Amino acid sequence: xxxxxxxxxxxxxxxxxxxxxxxxxxxxxxxxxxxxxxxxxxxxxxxxxxxxxxxxxxxxxxxxxxxxxxxxxxxxxxxxxxxxxxxxxxxxxxxxxxxxxxxxxxxxxxxxxxxxxxxxxxxxxxxxxxxxxxxxxxxxxxxxxxxxxxxxxxxxxxxxxxxxxxxxxxxxxxxxxxxxxxxxxxxxxxxxxxxxxxxxxxxxxxxxxxxxxxxxxxxxxxxxxxxxxxxxxxxxxxxxxxxxxxxxxxxxxxxxxxx
Amino acid sequence: xxxxxxxxxxxxxxxxxxxxxxxxxxxxxxxxxxxxxxxxxxxxxxxxxxxxxxxxxxxxxxxxxxxxxxxxxxxxxxxxxxxxxxxxxxxxxxxxxxxxxxxxxxxxxxxxxxxxxxxxxxxxxxxxxxxxxxxxxxxxxxxxxxxxxxxxxxxxxxxxxxxxxxxxxxxxxxxxxxxxxxxxxxxxxxxxxxxxxxxxxxxxxx
Numbered sequence: 001x002x003x004x005x006x007x008x009x010x011x012x013x014x015x016x017x018x019x020x021x022x023x024x025x026x027x028x029x030x031x032x033x034x035x036x037x038x039x040x041x042x043x044x045x046x047x048x049x050x051x052x053x054x055x056x057x058x059x060x061x062x063x064x065x066x067x068x069x070x071x072x073x074x075x076x077x078x079x080x081x082x083x084x085x086x087x088x089x090x091x092x093x094x095x096x097x098x099x100x101x102x103x104x105x106x107x108x109x110x111x112x113x114x115x116x117x118x119x120x121x122x123x124x125x126x127x128x129x130x131x132x133x134x135x136x137x138x139x140x141x142x143x144x145x146x147x148x149x150x151x152x153x154x155x156x157x158x159x160x161x162x163x164x165x166x167x168x169x170x171x172x173x174x175x176x177x178x179x180x181x182x183x184x185x186x187x188x189x190x191x192x193x194x195x196x197x198x199x200x201x202x203x204x205x206x207x208x209x210x211x212x213x214x215x216x217x218x219x220x221x222x223x224x225x226x227x228x229x230x231x232x233x234x235x236x237x238x239x240x241x242x243x244x245x246x247x248x249x250x251x252x253x254x255x256x257x258x259x
Numbered sequence: 260x261x262x263x264x265x266x267x268x269x270x271x272x273x274x275x276x277x278x279x280x281x282x283x284x285x286x287x288x289x290x291x292x293x294x295x296x297x298x299x300x301x302x303x304x305x306x307x308x309x310x311x312x313x314x315x316x317x318x319x320x321x322x323x324x325x326x327x328x329x330x331x332x333x334x335x336x337x338x339x340x341x342x343x344x345x346x347x348x349x350x351x352x353x354x355x356x357x358x359x360x361x362x363x364x365x366x367x368x369x370x371x372x373x374x375x376x377x378x379x380x381x382x383x384x385x386x387x388x389x390x391x392x393x394x395x396x397x398x399x400x401x402x403x404x405x406x407x408x409x410x411x412x413x414x415x416x417x418x419x420x421x422x423x424x425x426x427x428x429x430x431x432x433x434x435x436x437x438x439x440x441x442x443x444x445x446x447x448x449x450x451x452x453x454x455x456x457x458x459x460x461x462x463x464x465x
Contacts, residue, residue, distance in 0.1 A: 001425055003383040003403060040450070045383055074280055076405055076448045093273055098448065121272070121309040123379050123407045172379065201374060203381050226382065256383045256403045259450045 003256045004220045005045040005227035006245060007205060008234060010035060012081075013052045015061040017235070030235075033068045039234065040073040042241040043259045047073060048101065048175075048229065051081030052150075063095045070096025078126050085112070086119045093120055101175065103128040104148035107155050107162070110169050117170030126205075127171035131159045131192060132179045144192055151179040163196045174200060175229065177207035185211025185232065188219040197224035205229055213239070213247045220253055261287065262301040267327070267343075268292040269317040272308035277340065280447035284458040294326035302460070303330055306447070307342030308407065311366070312354035314342055324359060331361050331439060336463045339441030344434060345412055347441060353410050362436050364414035369427060376427045379409040386422040386432050386444070393463055394440050395421070395433075397455040404444035404453055406432075411443060438465035 010032045011018045017032045036047055049069065051062045059082060066079055079092045080101025089100045100120070106112050106127060116125045130151055136143035144159035163174055176196050178189035188209045197204040206225035210216060216228045233239045245255045264281065266274050268290045281288040281304070288304060289296070297303060305327065307314055318324045331337055331347075339347050346358045351366035358366070369378045388400040411430040414420055422433030424443070432443045440460070446453035 001385065002380070005382050070276065071279060074283065074448060074450055074454055076407075076445075094275070096273070096275060096279070098273065098276070123308065123381065123409075173381065201377050202379075203377050226377070258399075258402060259452060 001254055003045070003254050004225075004248070005205075006216070006241060006248075006255065007046040007048055007227050007229045008039050008044050008241065009048040009050060009207070009229050009231045011050045011052050011231070012062060012065055014058055015065055018052060032065055033072060035235070036069045036077075037072040039241050040075055043245055043256065044075060044241045045256055046075055046227070047077035049077060049079045049097075050101070051079065053082070063091060066092055066095040066097050080126070080128055086115050089116050089120060093124070099124045099126050099172075101126045101128045102171075103130065106166070106169075107146060107148050107157065110165065113166060113169035113171055117172070121172075122170045123172040125171050126173045126175060127163075127166040128175040128177060129159065129162060129166070130177050130179050131189075133189075133192075142195060147179060151182075159192065160195060160199060163200055167200045167202050171202065173203045173205060175205045175207050176225075177229075178209060181209030182207075183232070184209055187211065187215040188223060188225075188228070190218060190223045193219055193223040193225050197226070203227065213244055216244060217248060217251050217253060220248070263296075263299065264288040264302045264304065265296050265300040266290045266304045266306065267297060267323060269307070269314055269321060269323055272306060272342070274306060277304060277306045277447045280454055280457055283454055284461055286457070286461045292321055292323070294322040297323065297326040298329050298333075300330065300335070302336045302338075303327070304338045304340065304460075305343035305347070306340040307346070309342060310353065311342065311345060311351045311358075311410070312356055314346060315351075315356045315358060318346070327359060328361065334438050334465065336460060336465055337439045338457075338460050339434075339439065340447070341408060341443060341445055344441035344443050345410060347439065348412055348414070351410060361439060362414055362419055362434065363416060364412060364419070366410045366412050368410050371427045373427065379407055380426045381407050383449075384424050384426060384432075384444075386424050388422050388433075390421055392421050392433075392435055392440065393465075394435075394456050394459040396459050398452065402452050404432075404442070404446065404449040406444045408443060412441075
């Protein structure tokens with residue numbers, strides 16, 4: 001039986017680990033390579049490196065980080081942030097990433113998903129969606145809207161509609177990131193996650209809001225997510241990856257317990 | 260003299276991650292697309308992700324298909340990973356391609372009526388060992404490995420099945436025949452347990 005995955009997300013800015021709270025007010029908290037290694041040895045199932053570097057001239061630092069992480073961890077990891085072309089994606093794959101995460105650029109030009117899927121395989125293309133709750137109505141039947149640029153820009157796209165389109169275009173997995181829940185540590189957006197997980201036939205990774213082990217349990221069962229993304233819970237050593245997995249295992253969730 | 264270990268380059272996926280995992284167990288492997296290197300190698304690793312059609316076509320264009328057959332017949336150790344495991348069979352349903360035919364069998368797609376079983380099969384899943392193999396000296400039945408695939412191998416002969424995994428169906432996740440061993444999962448992305456298999460491959464004398 002397939003295990004539920006615990007995925008840690010490292011936000012990287014100028015080569016350093018940062019934790020964002022609702023995508024603003026970020027601060028540096030350490031070395032991403034060291035953290036990646038630590039989580040890997042503690043049983044992490046997968047890693048996401050998200051480049052939040054503001055200036056484009058510093059983007060190449062990320063390639064060095066990816067290269068260094070690839071030499072330290074032997075689990076899948078994806079890289080996101082600022083990928084605008086197949087060339088960007090290929091560079092990251094060559095540096096050692098397993099998959100790439102598309103976000104804003106895919107909203108602006110959905111064909112990018114198809115181009116990447118064609119070039120590097122659909123299973124290596126993850127569509128990351130930043131989503132905000134909105135008024136349910138004719139414009140947004142799901143009651144959720146896709147936003148970009150770290151949550152600052154509304155797109156007018158309905159979240160569920162975009163998830164289905166993303167799958168059609170060739171995304172192999174979806175990250176459902178709730179901007180409302182991100183950084184609050186009050187729990188994942190269960191309704192949103194479940195709605196999308198039930199509608200698509202590709203794996204869904206829940207993101208935003210994890211603060212307690214109960215939140216992971218909730219999103220992996222009730223929320224129907226295939227994987228749960230965590231960040232601050234482990235970044236400040238409040239919880240460990242192995243501790244969280246043991247807790248979930250004891251609650252009857254199938255997770256990988258030997259590594 | 261150090262052994263020559265070749266990772267076959269046919270533009271199918273992240274070969275450097277395989278190379279790095281080799282390095283972790285003290286194996287210096289060279290990525291090569293040259294059929295001559297392959298035929299002369301002491302050990303060959305045949306990885307791969309992506310579409311079978313373009314993989315098979317690229318192998319043929321580069322003359323690597325014949326080189327792989329020649330290498331296999333020489334009796335030297337050959338390790339297939341993921342798409343590499345599929346292409347050593349006779350035929351794949353994916354784009355209806357004839358493959359290398361080193362092992363009798365075909366490759367078929369996951370086809371589920373149950374919509375909760377997603378395709379591709381992505382993630383960590385258990386491998387049950389159904390018969391012992393030298394490369395599995397450090398592997399326990401029930402160990403989990405990382406899978407990413409929509410098609411799976413169906414060897415004609417049960418004796419070629421070394422491990423099985425449950426995902427809607429019980430499918431063959433480890434396959435072997437003489438000097439060939441192949442895993443459907445990505446042993447280079449499966450943590451220490453995957454790297455252990457590479458470590459055994461390093462000194463395997465079939």
